[in-house]
Amino acid sequence: MWCARLALNRMEVAKMRHIGLCGLILAALLIGGCGKIELQDTGIPLSVGADLKDDQIDLAICLANPLPTEKSTDNEPQFMVLNSSGSTFSEAIRNISLSFSDYPLWSHLQLSIVGENLARSDMSLVLDFITRNRYVRKDLLIVVTHKVTPAEILSVKPILAPHPPTAIKKMLKIQEAETGIYTPMNYTEILHRFLTAGIEPIIPMITIDRSGAEDRFLLDGMAVFKGRKMVGILNENESRGFRLMRPEQIRGGLFIMPSPLNRKNLVTLELSRSQAKITPVFKDNQMIMKIQLKAEGNFYEQSGTDNLFTEPMFKRLEAAAEQELTQQILDSIHKAQELNSDIFGWGEMVYRSDPRIWKTLEPKWDQIFPAVQSDISVDFSLRRSYLTDKSFVFR
Amino acid sequence: MRIIKHKNQAKLRPPEELIKQPISASFQENLDRLSRLLSSCSDVVIKEFSFGQPGIRAGIFFFDGLVDKYQVEYSLLKPLMLELNMQNNPPPVNSIQDMLNYVETRILNMSELKKLDSLQDVCHHMTSGDTVLLIDGYTEGLVAGTRSWEARAVQTPENEITVFGPKEGFTETLRFNTALLRRKLKSTQFKMESLTIGRVTKTDVIVCYIDNIAPAGLVEEVKKRLENIDIDAILDTGYIAELITDYKWTIFTQTEHTEKPDRVCGQLLEGKVCIIADGSPMALIVPISFPEYMISPEDYYVHFIAASLFRMLRFVAFLMALLLPSLYVAIITYHHEMIPTPLLLTIASTRQGIPFPAFLEALLLEFTFELLREAGLRLPRAVGPAVSIVGALIIGDSAVRAGLVSTPMVVVVAFTGIASFVNPSYNAGIIIRIARFGFLFASALLGFMGIIIALILMMLRMASLSSFGLPYLSPLAPLNLSQMGDILVRRPWFNNHNRPYIGGMQNVVRQAGPEQDGGR
Structure with missing residues (x-):
């Protein structure tokens, strides 16, 4: 055998290599087609809504209904909602497969809607499944319903946008840049907030505005969690304050304040950028959160005809804006302390600045947090008023 | 009796x-x-x-x-x-x-x-x-010497069309062709050695090179290989190309054919050897490396910035012509998560009720495209419009209307077709056309992994080839940074002082030194 091997000349070795290569390619042919899913055989779930009803998980899945282009002008809805229930999330999903023929492509899930019932009882029912599903993207947005069920949300036909989840996703993003009220929360951040000590989850809420002829979506408040349960709601102003204290730079948003000349008139300013810096300070065995906000904004609108465009008026405008922003921050801190939920992640900040102190504080953080003092200083600078440099004078 | x-x-x-x-x-x-x-x-x-x-x-x-x-x-x-x-x-x-x-x-x-x-x-x-x-x-x-016969006059080459630059092309008559070359290279260093190959055809074959530029070893090797040819006929330089290349059992051709004397001269000035044969309007250039297939002679005539952009465009087109159908098939059968949701929905809406799997659909359309292309080559002029109408209307439009194929697939195949015509070299075009089907099979089997495996196999094969000793992927592999200036981009003439180096070359200086460069 040895001799035979040694006797192989180069040509034979080369031939054997070729045979080996062909064998490899044939082997590839044999394993070929693993995980192959033709697009015709798929359903594309864009959103999954989960709620708790009589101790059963109640699921509503919004599937895109890809219509042939010729028919898309028809009034046929471009989505459909499947409902099912089960004692666990997986069982509810499985029950959908029992009545739906195609493979669900979970990778295109855009929005997860959590019913208020479920949020108030236990969020882990949803998060566990999403975490384990390898197809779900980690930038999935999450909202909590307010007074309605996810199935109701998903049955609303959105204006212009083809599917409710895309509409809600866009709404969350655009309202933040335009008005600066609610902060969209994606799955990665929510999971971090749920799993880390010293920071609590907070999720924007959505409800249905039934006042008009047709139902509309309405973003309304932010759900505040304590542990795995939802404990309360931040209103619009408190949500603004929460957003201002985000650790990253924020851009965009309008806010309204009384005019410094005439308290009856209102002035609207645009927040072009703002950066909060929060540092825990220990003084006399007492912890103070030092919140420094550096913000810039532009003049947007005023409801009177006062001449605000003078050098001293700018200073007064800035002072008024600083006061307004401080108030928003204070409101949100009060609400969070009232609900005893550390949505700002102050505990985590303490841990980062001094892990040893955090070790002693962590067990009794629930008692400490509601009493933590804050020292807020806002530095607002008015940058421009766009092309208008004089107030309108109506005659 | x-x-x-x-x-x-x-x-x-x-x-x-x-x-x-x-x-x-x-x-x-x-x-x-x-x-x-x-x-x-x-x-x-x-x-x-x-x-x-x-x-x-x-x-x-x-x-x-x-x-x-x-x-x-x-x-x-x-x-x-x-x-x-x-x-x-x-x-x-x-x-x-x-x-x-x-x-x-x-x-x-x-x-x-x-x-x-x-x-x-x-x-x-x-x-x-x-x-x-x-x-x-x-x-x-x-x-x-009284040779004189009816011959085709020197005309514009029909297959290598350029906007800038000389328009004349080789003909079937050897003397005309040598004259075209001699008129451009007015130097006694420009040598044309004659051989006769073919027992029946006794074809005159001429090896052209520039004596003080082309490596002597290369010229010797070319002549040796030509002398070793023992065949009854040489009807075109295509015979010679197949007989003298180093690696014969491969789709990667290692010679370049051209009808343009200016292109031949350009290559001769870079130390290459050119073979022309009587009766063939195609000159053969050796050695050639794969990246050189992306170079059009026109690149050297237009402004270098424009030429560089065109060349990059050509590389992109090369990749598209090679990979686009397989990428599309891989994405819509394996990697649905790789495309944005709205795009996926658009594609999904067009695929409702398509009876074939995406791979088969791509294969059928690619096959149809190749059929149309091959038919178009040999069409008598009178039936040309008829076939275009059948191709465009019946196959393109009706197949989509009938729900046999989906529109994005038609778009992908059409795009691939256009991209494959961007390539200036017909040889490279053939390589792309064949390899494209391999990639299509690979993507249908294993998705992106299959494409990557096929790409690796292709690169391995290409890296193992050489043309008359010149590595097939040079100057990309082995990497030669000094020559990269004339592959992805076209180096401006005022900055181009040396010839691209091929092994054994002696005279590499093409232009006076950089110190004389007065440009700003």
Whole structure:
């Protein structure tokens, strides 16, 4: 055998290599087609809504209904909602497969809607499944319903946008840049907030505005969690304050304040950028959160005809804006302390600045947090008023 | 009967032996032998005559249609038959010791005259269009260059179209082609060595190179490989390309064909060797590396920034032509998460009710495209529009309307088709067309992983090839940074001082040194 091997000349070795290569390619042919899913055989779930009803998980899945282009002008809805229930999330999903023929492509899930019932009882029912599903993207947005069920949300036909989840996703993003009220929360951040000590989850809420002829979506408040349960709601102003204290730079948003000349008139300013810096300070065995906000904004609108465009008026405008922003921050801190939920992640900040102190504080953080003092200083600078440099004078 | 036949065979030598005979001193014997060799050749012309006082027997031999008859009559026959006798004091023929020499040097007013002494040479020259003169009493004959035949004129190449630059192209006539080259390279260093290949066709093949630029070893190797060719016919340089390449069992061709003299000259100036053959309008350039297939001669004529952008566009088009259908199939059968949701929904909406899997659909459409393309090549001009209508309307539109194929797939295949026409080299185009199907199979089997495996296999194969010792992927692999300036981009002329280096090259400086560069 040895001799035979040694006797192989180069040509034979080369031939054997070729045979080996062909064998490899044939082997590839044999394993070929693993995980192959033709697009015709798929359903594309864009959103999954989960709620708790009589101790059963109640699921509503919004599937895109890809219509042939010729028919898309028809009034046929471009989505459909499947409902099912089960004692666990997986069982509810499985029950959908029992009545739906195609493979669900979970990778295109855009929005997860959590019913208020479920949020108030236990969020882990949803998060566990999403975490384990390898197809779900980690930038999935999450909202909590307010007074309605996810199935109701998903049955609303959105204006212009083809599917409710895309509409809600866009709404969350655009309202933040335009008005600066609610902060969209994606799955990665929510999971971090749920799993880390010293920071609590907070999720924007959505409800249905039934006042008009047709139902509309309405973003309304932010759900505040304590542990795995939802404990309360931040209103619009408190949500603004929460957003201002985000650790990253924020851009965009309008806010309204009384005019410094005439308290009856209102002035609207645009927040072009703002950066909060929060540092825990220990003084006399007492912890103070030092919140420094550096913000810039532009003049947007005023409801009177006062001449605000003078050098001293700018200073007064800035002072008024600083006061307004401080108030928003204070409101949100009060609400969070009232609900005893550390949505700002102050505990985590303490841990980062001094892990040893955090070790002693962590067990009794629930008692400490509601009493933590804050020292807020806002530095607002008015940058421009766009092309208008004089107030309108109506005659 | 048998005996007679046997006797005849004994008396008459077979033609294979006859042709090896030298020219005999007896004109009659030569005439008999040639008549036998050229029996049944209806286009041969044998003209017997005698000249001088007293007459000497002589004859001219040529093939009709290959010679300029006017020249034969006025420069060969007229001086011998008329002017020799009309001289004031015609010297008596007997007094001339060497009549053959006298005729060659004093009588015939032709520039191209040569002596020959074997029947083989006689036949070879006759078949090439020369006229042979045999004179009684001499063991040598005279051959006069009278080649002239109906030939295609120098025209614009139909397959290599450029906007800028010279428009002339090679033709089937070797002399025209060498003249086109010589007119561009007015240097004695530009060499054209002639060989004859092909037992039947006896094709003249010319190896062109610039002596002080092309590596001597390369020239020797090319000549050696050409001399080793033993085949009955060379009808086109395509025969030679296949016979002389290093690696034969591969789709990656290692030679470049071109119809453009300017492109040949450009390559010769970079140390390459060019092979042209009689009867073929395609010149062969060796060695060639794969990245050079992306280079169009036009790149060197337009502004370097534009040329560089065009070249990058060409590389993108190359990748698209190679990979687009397989990427599409891989994405919509394996990697649905890789495309944005709205795009996926658009594609999904067009795929509702399509009866075929995406792979089969791609394969069918690619096959159809290749069919149309192949049909388009050989269409008689009159039916051309009909086929375009069938191709565009029936296959494109109706197949989509009937729900046999989806629109994005048609778009992908059409895009791929357009991208494959961007490539300036027909050879590279063929490689892309074949490899594309391999990638399609790979993507249907394993998705992106399959494409990556196929890409790795292709790169391995390409990296293992070489063309006359030049690595097939050079200068990309082995990496030569100094030459990268002329692959992805086109180096501006004012900054291009050296030739791209190929092994064994001596003269690399192309332009005066950088210190003379006055540009800003």
